[in-house]
Amino acid sequence: MTRHYNFCAGPAALPAAVLERARDEMLDYQGRGLSVMEMSHRSPEYVAIAERAEADLRELLAIPENYRVLFTQGGASLQFSAVPYNLLGQGGRPNFLHTGIWGKKAIAEARHLVGDVHIAASSEGNGHSAVPRQEEIVLSDDAAYLHYTANETIGGLEFDYIPEARRPDGTEVPLVCDMSSSILSGPLDVSRFGVIYAGAQKNIGPAGLVVVIVRDDLLDRARPDMPSLLGYRALAEAGSMVNTPATYSWYLAGLVFDWLKNDIGGLAAMDALNARKAAKLYAAIDESALFANPITLGNRSRMNVPFVLADASLDAAFLAEAEAAGLLNLKGHRSVGGMRASLYNAVPEAAVDALIAFMADFEKRRG
Amino acid sequence: MTRHYNFCAGPAALPAAVLERARDEMLDYQGRGLSVMEMSHRSPEYVAIAERAEADLRELLAIPENYRVLFTQGGASLQFSAVPYNLLGQGGRPNFLHTGIWGKKAIAEARHLVGDVHIAASSEGNGHSAVPRQEEIVLSDDAAYLHYTANETIGGLEFDYIPEARRPDGTEVPLVCDMSSSILSGPLDVSRFGVIYAGAQKNIGPAGLVVVIVRDDLLDRARPDMPSLLGYRALAEAGSMVNTPATYSWYLAGLVFDWLKNDIGGLAAMDALNARKAAKLYAAIDESALFANPITLGNRSRMNVPFVLADASLDAAFLAEAEAAGLLNLKGHRSVGGMRASLYNAVPEAAVDALIAFMADFEKRRG
Numbered sequence: 001m002t003r004h005y006n007f008c009a010g011p012a013a014l015p016a017a018v019l020e021r022a023r024d025e026m027l028d029y030q031g032r033g034l035s036v037m038e039m040s041h042r043s044p045e046y047v048a049i050a051e052r053a054e055a056d057l058r059e060l061l062a063i064p065e066n067y068r069v070l071f072t073q074g075g076a077s078l079q080f081s082a083v084p085y086n087l088l089g090q091g092g093r094p095n096f097l098h099t100g101i102w103g104k105k106a107i108a109e110a111r112h113l114v115g116d117v118h119i120a121a122s123s124e125g126n127g128h129s130a131v132p133r134q135e136e137i138v139l140s141d142d143a144a145y146l147h148y149t150a151n152e153t154i155g156g157l158e159f160d161y162i163p164e165a166r167r168p169d170g171t172e173v174p175l176v177c178d179m180s181s182s183i184l185s186g187p188l189d190v191s192r193f194g195v196i197y198a199g200a201q202k203n204i205g206p207a208g209l210v211v212v213i214v215r216d217d218l219l220d221r222a223r224p225d226m227p228s229l230l231g232y233r234a235l236a237e238a239g240s241m242v243n244t245p246a247t248y249s250w251y252l253a254g255l256v257f258d259w260l261k262n263d264i265g266g267l268a269a270m271d272a273l274n275a276r277k278a279a280k281l282y283a284a285i286d287e288s289a290l291f292a293n294p295i296t297l298g299n300r301s302r303m304n305v306p307f308v309l310a311d312a313s314l315d316a317a318f319l320a321e322a323e324a325a326g327l328l329n330l331k332g333h334r335s336v337g338g339m340r341a342s343l344y345n346a347v348p349e350a351a352v353d354a355l356i357a358f359m360a361d362f363e364k365r366r367g
Numbered sequence: 368m369t370r371h372y373n374f375c376a377g378p379a380a381l382p383a384a385v386l387e388r389a390r391d392e393m394l395d396y397q398g399r400g401l402s403v404m405e406m407s408h409r410s411p412e413y414v415a416i417a418e419r420a421e422a423d424l425r426e427l428l429a430i431p432e433n434y435r436v437l438f439t440q441g442g443a444s445l446q447f448s449a450v451p452y453n454l455l456g457q458g459g460r461p462n463f464l465h466t467g468i469w470g471k472k473a474i475a476e477a478r479h480l481v482g483d484v485h486i487a488a489s490s491e492g493n494g495h496s497a498v499p500r501q502e503e504i505v506l507s508d509d510a511a512y513l514h515y516t517a518n519e520t521i522g523g524l525e526f527d528y529i530p531e532a533r534r535p536d537g538t539e540v541p542l543v544c545d546m547s548s549s550i551l552s553g554p555l556d557v558s559r560f561g562v563i564y565a566g567a568q569k570n571i572g573p574a575g576l577v578v579v580i581v582r583d584d585l586l587d588r589a590r591p592d593m594p595s596l597l598g599y600r601a602l603a604e605a606g607s608m609v610n611t612p613a614t615y616s617w618y619l620a621g622l623v624f625d626w627l628k629n630d631i632g633g634l635a636a637m638d639a640l641n642a643r644k645a646a647k648l649y650a651a652i653d654e655s656a657l658f659a660n661p662i663t664l665g666n667r668s669r670m671n672v673p674f675v676l677a678d679a680s681l682d683a684a685f686l687a688e689a690e691a692a693g694l695l696n697l698k699g700h701r702s703v704g705g706m707r708a709s710l711y712n713a714v715p716e717a718a719v720d721a722l723i724a725f726m727a728d729f730e731k732r733r734g
Contacts, residue, residue, distance in 0.1 A: 004400030008407045011614055016394065019402055023393035027386045033371030033693060035386055037573045037619075040375045040696055073440045073575055074596060077610035081594035109595055201611055206404045208440055208575045208613025227448035227594065228476055229441060243444035244568055246575025246613065247378055252404075326400060329407055 005351035008329035009153050009304060010181065011201040013346040017263055018255040037248045041241055050239070050247075053254030060260055060267055061183075063190050063213060068236040070212040071250050076102075076180045076199035078230070079210060080109035083147065083176055083195060085226035087218060088114060092144025095173070097163065098122040099131055100152030101335060102178060110147075120146060128155045130296035139167050145174040145194060151182035151301050153202075154333040156293070156340065158182060158301040162192045174218055181303050183211070184260065184345060186271030194218050202303070203345045205253035209246050260345070270345055277343045277352045278302040284356045290314075290367035291359060308338040314366055315339070325358050327351075372718035375696035376520050376671055377548065378568040380713040384630055385622040404615045408608055417606070417614075420621030427627055427634055428550075430557050430580060435603040437579040438617045443469075443547045443566035445597070446577060447476035450514065450543055450562060452593035454585060455481060459511025462540070464530065465489040466498055467519030468702060469545060477514075487513060495522045497663035506534050512541040512561060518549035518668050520569075521700040523660070523707065525549060525668040529559045541585055548670050550578070551627060551712060553638030561585050569670070570712045572620035576613050627712070637712055644710045644719045645669040651723045657681075657734035658706075658726060675705040681733055682706070692725050694718075 006013040029036050032045055039046040054069050063069065074082075083106075084094055094110045095118045096103065110117050118140035121132035139146060146165035151158040165175040174194025183198040190196065195214045201207035212232065219233040228234060234242050264270050282300060285291045285307050293300065293307045309315055318339065322330050332338035341355060373380040396403050399412055406413040421436050430436065441449075450473075451461055461477045462485045463470065477484050485507035488499035506513060513532035518525040532542040541561025550565040557563065562581045568574035579599065586600040595601060601609050631637050649667060652658045652674050660667065660674045676682055685706065689697050699705035708722060 001395040002398070002400045003394060006401045006405050008405065008410075010611060011405060011408065013405050014402065019394045019404075023390050026390035026393065027370060027383065028368040031369070033369045034373050034695065035381065037386075038373050038375065038378055038380050041378065041574070042701070043375075043696070073442065073613075074445070075440065075610045078441070078594070078596050081596060085594075112595060113592070199611065201614075206613070206615045207408070207611045208616055225480070225592070227445070227452075227597075228479060229445050229448060230594075243442045244377065244566065244574045246440075246573070246616070247568075248573045249575055249613070249615075328401060329410070334409070 004326040004328050005347070005354055006328045007341040007343070007347065007351070007355070009333065009340060009342040010199070011207045012203075012342060012344045014205070015256065015259045015263070015346045018252065018259050021255055022252060036251045039247065041244050041247050046247060049251050049254055053250060053257055056254065056257035056261055057211070060257060061188055061190055066216045067190060068214050068216065068219070068232070070214065070232065070235045071240040071245055071253070072210055072212060072235055073208060073246050075207070075210055076178055076197055077105065079178070079197040079212065080106045081113060082230040082232075083197070084110045084113050085230055086222045086232050087145050087174065087176070087195070089221045089223045090144070091142075093118050093140055093142045095120040095139045095143040095146045097132060097137065097146070097148035098124060099149055099157055100128045100155040102152055102154070102180075103149040106147055106149065106178060118143065123157070127294070128152065128157050129294050129299075131157060131159050131299050134161070134163060137163055139165065139173065141168055143167050143173045145176050147176040147178070149178045151179070151303055153181040153304050154336060156295055156301040156304045156306040157299055158303070160298045162189065174215070184267065184270070185274050185303055187267045200249060200253055205256050206249045209249035209253060211253070273349065274302050274343065274345065277347070277349055278305065280356060281305050281341060281343065281352055284359060288359065288363055288367075290363040303344055304340055304342045306332055306336070306338055306340045317366065318362060321362060322358060327355055327358055371693040371695050372714070372721055373695045374708040374710070374714065374718070374722070376700065376707060376709040377566070378574045379709060379711045381572070382623065382626045382630070382713045385619065385626050388622055389619060403618045406614065408611050408614050413614060416618050416621055420617060420624055423621065423624035423628055424578070427624060428555055428557055433583045434557060434580050435583065435586070435599070437581065437599065437602045438607040438612055438620070439577050439579060439602055440575060440613050442574070442577055443545055443564055444472065446545070446564040446579065447473045448480060449597040449599075450564070451477045451480050452597055453589045453599050454512050454541065454543070454562070456588045456590045457511070458509075460485050460507055460509045462487040462506045462510040462513045464499060464504065464513070464515035465491060466516055466524055467495045467522040469519055469521070469547075470516040473514055473516065473545060485510065490524070494661070495519065495524050496661050496666075498524060498526050498666050501528070501530060504530055506532065506540065508535055510534050510540045512543050514543040514545070516545045518546070518670055520548040520671050521703060523662055523668040523671045523673040524666050525670070527665045529556065541582070551634065551637070552641050552670055554634045567616060567620055572623050573616045576616035576620060578620070631712075640716065641669050641710065641712065644714070644716055645672065647723060648672050648708060648710065648719055651726060655726065655730055657730040670711055671707055671709045673699055673703070673705055673707040684733065685729060688729060689725060694722055694725055
């Protein structure tokens with residue numbers, strides 16, 4: 001068995017320790033005589049797994065008691081629909097910060113369902129190379145909430161602050177964040193948010209699961225025409241078991257939370273490690289004559305590092321040689337081209353070191 | 368490692384051969400250096416896995432070319448919403464056969480989204496102990512489609528025929544079937560259906576995945592207010608990759624399809640095995656003085672066998688002793704009580720034999 005270094009943007013690398021445990025428990029979970037996959041979601045064994053996962057996530061993120069944690073399905077993209085359904089029952093318009101492709105998709109779906117939305121600020125003017133500063137954000141008078149994408153996975157643009165969400169008259173509205181590609185990369189002040197959601201396939205677990213963290217007072221603002229399964233209130237009351245949840249993915253998420261707590265030592269330690277990994281790779285890019293990253297310094301994503309080669313005709317050779325060297329999935333998103341190295345939690349520092357060494361060698365030989 | 372016999376109604380038993388293969392490939396899929404869970408859904412390796420799964424499912428069910436196969440998320444319950452959204456864009460009313468708890472849930476969600484539905488036939492009058500016969504089914508003049516539940520997992524009631532779906536004027540409407548708990552239990556004439564959907568967690572794979580089989584001409588009947596991710600047209604055009612699909616669950620479904628084809632020998636063989644398993648258990652129940660099943664003979668589910676003890680005060684002892692004997696998850700659904708043995712494809716005949724022997728012994732000692 002060989003494990004290569006995997007820089008995929010998602011579904012992303014998982015900790016080897018997590019996969020080993022899943023492998024060892026695959027046919028017989030702790031002597032129960034069956035796989036976690038084969039357990040009733042209502043069985044005491046499974047409920048213990050599910051509750052443990054939630055408790056560990058709460059501990060890691062220090063989630064306040066007035067927030068509910070939901071483990072649901074459909075990926076972050078289904079939340080593009082779920083958020084407007086859940087939050088617009090009392091009227092008002094969704095407000096958005098537009099900082100890249102994922103934000104744009106969230107905006108498009110809200111427009112589709114609601115008709116009119118307000119763009120409170122956009123980084124389109126700078127080619128999504130810097131996030132809007134707080135003073136550039138202007139909500140509409142009728143803002144129902146402000147939605148933003150904390151980290152744009154494709155563009156490699158990350159907010160370096162949590163925006164304030166206030167209407168022009170100063171009243172605060174809920175801040176909603178798609179945190180798919182940066183959740184759990186470091187400590188977080190959850191109390192600043194109304195709703196946080198995150199597709200699992202980056203820092204949480206396998207694709208298909210989505211985690212929603214929602215403040216209690218937002219559970220009863222749903223539009224009456226909402227598909228029932230999208231409702232936060234119902235999910236919260238049923239412990240995310242309105243219907244059969246994605247039980248195995250939830251279990252794997254629990255293993256990842258356990259790894260973060262006990263192998264890594266919590267999110268402060270994870271934060272330091274992620275800072276070091278990203279700093280190294282950006283330094284190597286900046287010092288090179290062949291590689292470049294266009295993002296403003298303070299807004300560079302720690303999780304997704306896109307870069308281009310000065311000579312794009314070398315792209316194919318770079319990717320082929322990288323793969324041959326056991327450095328997988330460095331191709332940029334098909335919508336933007338170039339390269340992208342995703343440095344999620346499960347990507348070890350040794351992988352970054354190996355990538356940097358490979359890049360230096362490639363530049364020497366081909367640059 | 369011990370593997371017990373697992374009669375869970377879902378998430379249900381999976382073939383040991385499938386779990387063994389998943390275990391062996393967990394950290395390194397066929398020498399690629401990563402887990403299937405860690406693969407980009409757009410990578411050639413993963414696309415090959417996904418396409419192979421679809422091809423095997425098509426072969427097993429002999430799905431005609433004018434049907435699309437979708438691998439999506441949210442369970443069958445999200446299809447309770449998706450079906451009306453996808454099929455009511457041209458007006459008309461949903462028609463339903465009501466044969467139990469799952470049918471009732473589908474009806475409730477259609478009512479919630481649409482307002483008015485028509486019940487074309489119901490088995491409420493006989494306590495859901497026999498399915499409506501064809502001549503009892505009366506569609507509304509404005510029927511847009513007829514929805515039914517092929518096998519009621521909780522009640523243990525299964526259709527012994529495929530209903531015809533015609534309005535009073537003789538025009539045919541699409542037949543829509545929730546086949547979650549009976550799909551792949553035997554051969555099927557897919558051409559009789561407009562839409563078939565099935566939550567994976569019974570005969571397909573792990574919970575979270577749902578398979579939809581939809582006839583081409585039904586892809587363009589969607590209501591404009593449909594949440595985009597529920598749209599069959601978009602899913603079909605994107606090869607079910609509108610957003611990141613539940614990649615690992617899809618892979619596991621593929622392993623199950625492979626097992627059905629190559630280990631079992633296809634659906635005719637599976638059908639014969641399922642018929643034998645169910646016949647044995649029902650015979651044991653019918654011959655006993657302690658155990659009873661209330662369903663009309665021809666409509667007894669082959670997948671879910673509910674039964675009660677003549678003396679309900681023995682229920683707890685029955686369950687405890689069964690579990691101690693390695694016979695797991697025999698408790699009936701919390702809404703109906705009693706016992707239930709689910710005999711899905713992955714439950715081996717030896718499990719049924721062991722259950723029958725245990726029941727006979729229990730009756731001798733306690734009956």
